[in-house]
Amino acid sequence: MAPPNEPKPTPNTASSSASPCLFSLRDGELTVGGGGNDGSKAAAALLTGVPGNVTLTPFAEAFDPTTKAASDAPEELARQAASNAHRGAFLGFALPAAASRAPCSVGRLPGPRRFLSVFRFNTCWSTAWAGRRGRDSQMETQWVLLEVQELAGAAGAGYVFVLPLVQGSFRSAIFPEEDDGVVICAESGSASVTATDFHRIAYVHAGDDPYRVMQEAYLAARVHLGTFRLIQEKALPPMADRFGWCTWDAFYLTVDPAGVWQGVSEFADAGVPPRFLVIDDGWQSLNRDDDPPHQDAPGLVLGGEQMTARLYRFDECPRFRGYREGALIRRPPELFYDASMPKAIVRKAREIENAGKAKKKAAQGGATDLSSFDAKIAQRLRRPRRIALEGVPEGHEAQALCGAWGGVRPGATHLDARVVPARPSPGLAGTMDDLAVDRILEGGIGLVRPDQAGDLYESMHSYLASAGVTGVKVDVVQMLEYVCEEHGGRVEVAKAYYDDLSSAGVKEEPEQGGVAHAHGGGGSHEEATAAEQASQALERPRITISVDVSLLHCAVAECHRPLKPPVVKCEAGHLLCGACLDGGHCRKCDRATAFAHCGPELDLFVGDARVPCPFKSYGCGASVAYHATAAHQDACAYAPCHCC
Structure with missing residues (x-):
């Protein structure tokens, strides 16, 4: 066995570089650089007090061009990765006993050393964060770019990029620890999926250009993992060169055909007609578990309510279901569209919500006569003026990875769906409070069995394609990690869903390609087209006739x-x-x-x-x-x- 903190070569070693690795792990210190032609350059200490179970494996020793991941990569990418092999290494650790969640201290970042990072501040969103010491880092950090002045050259300062990876069925992220400590946490998301070997759970890469360092690091990870593709490998979808409009900000859940037509008309009248349209949340047929099984949930216009609603049919909600093609063409939308209606509907929904909360509070306080509260709720449920509309421009539709925010309603479709309690990982539980997460935890997710994910997407996308919808935007991809306990963990259940989503994209949307929409380490490196926004170019058939x-x-x-x-x-x-x-x-x-x-x-x-x-x-x-x-x-x- 190699002594602690010594590099451990893999059995299939294919050293791709004659230059020695820039990183070294000895005597409890992770260093970068050092040497120089005259031996005058001192190595820069990145981490101190590194425990003995932490390991470093140079990329040149770990890189095996005969593996499936490496052989699947384009030859030019593999060559580039090999030429920069001396700049990178895998950081990892070993455990004495198998675990499904393994937080491991990898040393201290004493500083002051400036860094830029990206971390998940809640389930759905990530943002940038900067600091100078280990204590400044945040939970669920997805990558770190360190400034290393000791590597300064003619081009300026040097940089080291740290990228947590997926290893087997485990994903990883960086966490802070007391006394400027840094923790790499590997987790599967399922108590039944455990491991002790995490020797390649993160990757470090050094260079003198921050942009090139990141590009080279992701290139190395791509060749190593073989589970995603770089931007230069992907064809630019036609929609990337077109101006489009998404209805989310304008309407959210109050979207309807007249509003969409009004928005598109205003763009066109201003001389910037949209070339594609995304109808976001609000078009699907949703209801809650206590609603009638074949009716849309009434008054579903507030975000908190949407998160507990589930998909019960694959076609559009009644607001869009009555649409007849062409009914809005050249009919001035101002004749029937009230621009104040979305805000009025939201205000009405808040009144109903507040009345319901007051009734619940009174009941908890021991009140027995709740009729006055019921009367208030009924009064606020009176429908505002109904606007009869019959059309909407064709475009893209939004959907959640699980069908809807709350998944699919059990028994409502031919799919085997079951409401699974949502349980966030300890790392996410410590992030910012979020209404969407609170409601998901309250209602759970109607999860379709992973082996039926393909059937789910086929049912949804084939209907949309037959209706002339030209694409789908896939959102809410993070919720799978809440319900992965019985399905092999978060990486495995994500693979099952992403594989079928990718297959559906190739079958139904062959023209456009996709854009990743993932925020967590477990969703960034699984599949080549993970969590795509797949789009389909469907041309309506046209005929030419002769007419007087x-x-x-x-x-x-x-x-x-x-x-x-x-x-x-x-x-x-x-x-x-x-x-x-x-x-x-x-x-x-x-x-x-x-x-x-x-x-x-x-x-x-x-x-x-x-x-x-x-x-x-x-x-x-x-x-x-x-x-x-x-x-x-x-x-x-x-x-x-x-x-x-």
């Missing part, structure tokens, strides 16, 4: 302009266009009458009938709605000049 253009003109003699929506008819059966409704009477029979809408299908046909610009031969490539030809012709920049 007179059929597209109003039958009213005084009008006889191109029809434009809405198309209606009077009691006598005369077709009229939107321009002929002034005065409330039919201009053909010249009498006041009631009008009947001919239906959204005719509006769609009339509104979508397009012709090339009359000045196509002069260079205009626009395809113009037939009823807007005259207006376009007057404004077309390619119109010939007749001033001479």
Whole structure:
């Protein structure tokens, strides 16, 4: 056995660099640098008081190009990793007894040494943090970039990057300890998954350029793990070059077709039409465990309420379910959209929530007559004015990795879902309080069995694709770690879900690629397309027909302009266009009458009938709605000049 703090070479050693490793672990100190051509440079001590069970393995000794992870990497990446092998090493430790959660002190960072880090301040979010000593670090730190002035050269200061890794079924993160101590914690998330060997649980890399140091460190981790790809390996999805709009900030859970149409119209009117649209939270069919099984939960507009709601069907909620394609085309949204409605709905929901809390408090205080509270709740549940809408522009839809924030409702679908109590890891339990986490802990998660995750995504995505939705944004990927105890731990359950999500992305969304949306160490390195925002390019089929253009003109003699929506008819059966409704009477029979809408299908046909610009031969490539030809012709920049 190698003595404590000595490098331990792996059996399949393939030294890729003749240069000695920049890192050394001897006599309880982790150092970097030292030597120099004249022996004048002193090594910089990164950690002191390193325990004897902590190990350091140079990357050059651990790197084996014959492993599946290395052989799956592009040859150029493997070559680059080998050429920089002397700059990196694996930091790890061993335990005397197997454990499912293994916090291990790796020494002290006495400082002052400036560092930049990223840590999870709650379940869903990470942020940057800076400090000078070990005591300044935060719980659930995902990486640390240290400034090492002792490595200063012509380019300036030197840097060391520390990256916690996944090893087997364990993920890791960095935690602070008293007296400037630094702890690396490895955890599986399941009491049944234990280990003693964590020799490659973190990676350290040195260099003189902070950006290059990080790039080289992730390159080494990619070649070592083989579970994710670097940005240079990924094709840029077409949507990355397009301007888009997400409804989250504008509406959150109050999103509806009219609001979406209003937002898109305002962008277009301002000259910046969105090229893609993400309809975020609020479109799904959700209810709570105590709601009727086949009805949407009423008044679901506050974030806290959403977290306990579960998916009970794969199609859209009633606000969108009644949509008929084209019903909103060229119909001014200001005629039916009240911009103050989202805030009014949220205020109403808060009134209901406060009334419910007051009733609960009274009951806990021993009150027996709660009828007055019920009356207040009923009064506040009176529905505000219902807005009848029938359309929404096509775009992307948001979903949670487990289907919805609260997962899938047991018994509501063909999937085997079970409500599993949510239990955060000790590390996350010490982070910032969060309403979403509190409600998830209260209600648990309706978890679909990991071996049915593919069926879940197939059911969701195939329906969306058939409805013309062009992509999905996958969110809330962190909740799996709360319910992993019975499924092999957080890394294994994440792999099962991410594998099936990736397969669904390849099958349903082959054109766009994906973007990782993970915040924890267990979600950053599992699969090549982990937690993707997969998008699909689906073109609606179009046909070309020959039609007498007179059929597209109003039958009213005084009008006889191109029809434009809405198309209606009077009691006598005369077709009229939107321009002929002034005065409330039919201009053909010249009498006041009631009008009947001919239906959204005719509006769609009339509104979508397009012709090339009359000045196509002069260079205009626009395809113009037939009823807007005259207006376009007057404004077309390619119109010939007749001033001479």
